[in-house]
Amino acid sequence: MPKPFTPKVVTANHLLEGDVIYQTADGWTRNLAEAEILLEQADADMRLIEASQQTDVVVGAYLANADASDDGPQANHFREEFRATGPSNYFHGKQAGALPGPLNGQESHNPSRI
Amino acid sequence: MYRYNEFDAAFVAERNRQFRAQVERRVSGALTEDEFKPLRLMNGLYLQLHAYMLRVAIPYGTLDSARMRQLAYIAERWDKGYGHFTTRQNIQYNWPKLKDVPDMLDALAEVEMHAIQTSGNTIRNVTADHFAGAAADEIADPRPIAELLRQWSTDHPEFQFMPRKFKIAVTGSPNDRAVIKAHDIGIRVVERDGEIGYEVVVGGGLGRTPMIGKVINDFVAQEDLLPYLESVVSVWNQIGRRDNKYKARIKITVHEHGIDEIRALVAERFALVKPRFEGVDAALFEEIKTHFSGPDFVQKSEAPFKAAYHEDPVFRSWADTNLTAHREDGYAIVSISLKKHGQTPGDASADQMRVMADLAERFGHDELRISHEQNVILPHVHKADLPALHAALKEAELATANIGLISDIIACPGMDYCALATARSIPIAQQIATRFDELKLEHEIGELKIKISGCINACGHHHVGHIGILGLDRAGVENYQITLGGDHTETAAIGERAGPGFSAEDILPAIERLVHGYLDLRASSEETFIETFRRIGMEPFKAVLYPPAPAVAAE
CATH class of the missing domain: 3.30.413.10 (Sulfite Reductase Hemoprotein, domain 1)
Structure with a gap:
């Protein structure tokens, strides 16, 4: 018997920056909480296809499990938690300040240092 | 030291030119990711969990000060100011941007280095004894x-x-x-x-x-x-x-x-x-x-070494753990620990790389090595220069006296960086090192190799650790399996799995039980962990790792 569908987000790495991004209703964001939560299988499959076609923006799009919450989607597996926040040994991944709002694909180099 | 001839230099330059064009075509959309991926991998460029990662070959772990300084420059100019030295004597940059990579490769070529064949189904960087020569x-x-x-x-x-x-x-x-x-x-x-x-x-x-x-x-x-x-x-x-x-x-x-x-x-x-x-x-x-004939060794008095050894207990402790016998009278091999307690094993900041380059130039006949144990070696230092060297290392937080001890842990990047990982390695290494430093037990414990991998691919060599730790994903939770009795030397052996794994919270107490068990079980303070394991086998260690339930509850 197939597993029941659980909520998903579309995630990928940004082609130029390489960092983790999430699909929104009309683009991409670096913040999981701003991602579009997908509650139905057919919708999720369609959005993944749309994401995968944007080869000039993203690399390796896939559906990741997430929990819906009032504060937006939340990771429910430790791998996705690390992707959403950055490495645990240094405070210089996303936790150092992923910019809110849509991404324009031309971000400057993150100047943070260990 | 190796030398490029005109063909080598031309070959690397041509490969870099090709890769620059390949990146341009990928960015313009002329190449798909499926087409581009094998090309970037041929040049050592991976896409990891949070970012691209560039793996640069350090041929058999050999560097001079100019090359080390260039690695520092690249870390600062195009990455986040540090690099990670690996078990294959390579350096990995964890945060490069795709468009910057061609410039990074050109910067490497300036010092006769590259990232070719650090990935793919090819013959990878040939590694060697870090004390070679x-x-x-x-x-x-x-x-x-x-x-x-x-x-x-x-x-x-x-x-x-x-x-x-x-x-x-x-x-x-x-x-x-x-x-x-x-x-x-x-x-x-x-x-x-x-x-x-x-x-x-x-x-x-x-x-x-x-x-x-x-x-x-x-x-x-x-x-x-x-x-x-x-x-x-x-x-x-x-x-x-x-x-x-x-x-x-x-x-x-x-x-x-x-x-x-x-x-x-x-x-x-x-x-x-x-x-x-x-x-x-x-x-x-x-x-x-x-090209590898060795430096012109000098003769001078060892008096400064003897005086410092006698007068300075911190220097003595460092000398006792971090020096190895040299083939030349009056010289020592210096191991610089990249395992300061609580730090990421194998990481060095750009500033630290520069300090090590300067010290190699000043005291070490301009030679450095990267060890598969993720430390840096100055292979030729006269004993007379060791006190001054040690003082400079201390200032750069590079004088940790723990080579071969419990905190000198090999750890792969694990899930903090690696897309293949199933659990984290680095925080486990940090916790073990910090804990045993607090207990002030590591010199009492003596030689003990802990090696940690964050997945079954075993980049952290856990199979050949005296204590091996393998991080896995068990039903959505990090879980750590322990193997015992592994050996990476001429008497190589694969470690034996001790039993069920431990959660991220329980792995440190488990290692503590194991080490305290060893201290109780060893025949004398001279008998190392691996010797004790070989003498008495797995069962006594299992008994301390998996005590009866009430004993766990009482902790």
Whole structure:
């Protein structure tokens, strides 16, 4: 018997920056909480296809499990938690300040240092 | 030190030019990711969990100050100000941007370095004993062999699309510090009746199917070495399995066919291959040897060393753990620990890299090495200079006196960086090191190798750790399995799994129980952890690792 569908987000790495991004209703964001939560299988499959076609923006799009919450989607597996926040040994991944709002694909180099 | 000739420089420049154009085509949309991925991997560029990662080959772990400074410059200019030294004597940059990578590769080429064949199903960076050319127990320097193999294997047309990756390690000493028995091919310099030759070991490897390599030939003459190795790789390239990537490494081929059949096939192939070499390789080998003739050692009084050793307990502690006997009187091999308690094993900031480069230039005949244990070595330092060297290392937070001790942990990047990882490695290493530093027990414990991998691929060499830790994902939770009794040296052994794994919260208490158990179980303070394990076996250690339930509840 197939597993029941659980909520998903579309995630990928940004082609130029390489960092983790999430699909929104009309683009991409670096913040999981701003991602579009997908509650139905057919919708999720369609959005993944749309994401995968944007080869000039993203690399390796896939559906990741997430929990819906009032504060937006939340990771429910430790791998996705690390992707959403950055490495645990240094405070210089996303936790150092992923910019809110849509991404324009031309971000400057993150100047943070260990 | 290796030297590029005009062909080497032209080759690397051309590859860099090609890659720059490939990146431009990817960014413009002319290349799809499927088309681009094999091209970027051929140049050492991976896409990891949070970012791209550039893996740069450090040939057999050998650097001079200019190269180390350039690695620091690259870390600062295009990354986040640090680099990660790996168990394959490479350096990895964790945060490059795609558009910057061609510039990074050009910067590497300025100091005769590159990232070619640090990925893909090719012959990877040939590794060697990090004490090469300096160790007191050495029969011959392994670096000329490693350099010969590097020149032979780089862009070798027959070996660009093999069944799987292929790793070679070389040691020139009977004491194996290069883990040669856990490589696809391991080479050990041997002497027979006054003649130098090579014992060749094949089919070792870690990963999901760990194997200790088997001796395929106990004495290959110098003039036969390259054709012999080409024959080994060639036989595997033909009969190695391409139907299943998990069964493609030569260790499986050796296991399935048996070492005797492989030996016979290699002998057959060798008969065909040998006449084609015509002695050019032997002439090249002789020339390469002259590039590794060693520094001009100086004679001076060891009095400053003796005085500091007598007067300064911090210096004495560091000298006792971080120095190794040198072949030259008055000299020592210095291991600089990149394992300060609580820090990420193998990471060095750009500033630290510069300090190490300066010290190599000032005190170390301009030589540095990267060890597979993720430390930096100054192979030739006169003892008279050690107090000043130690003082400078202290200022840069590089004077941790823990080489070979419980906090000198090998740890792969794990899920903090790696896309393949199933659990984190770095925080476990940090916690163990910090805890045993607090307990002030590490010198009492003595030699103990903990090696941590964040997935079954075993980049952290957990199978050959005295204590191995393997991080897995068990039903969505990090879980850590312990293996005991592994050995990475000439007496190589695969560790034995102790029992059920531990959660991220429970792994540190488990290691503490294990180590306290060892202190109780050892026959004397001279008996190391691995010696105790070999004497009494797994059961007593299991008993301390998995105490009856009430004992756990009482903790």
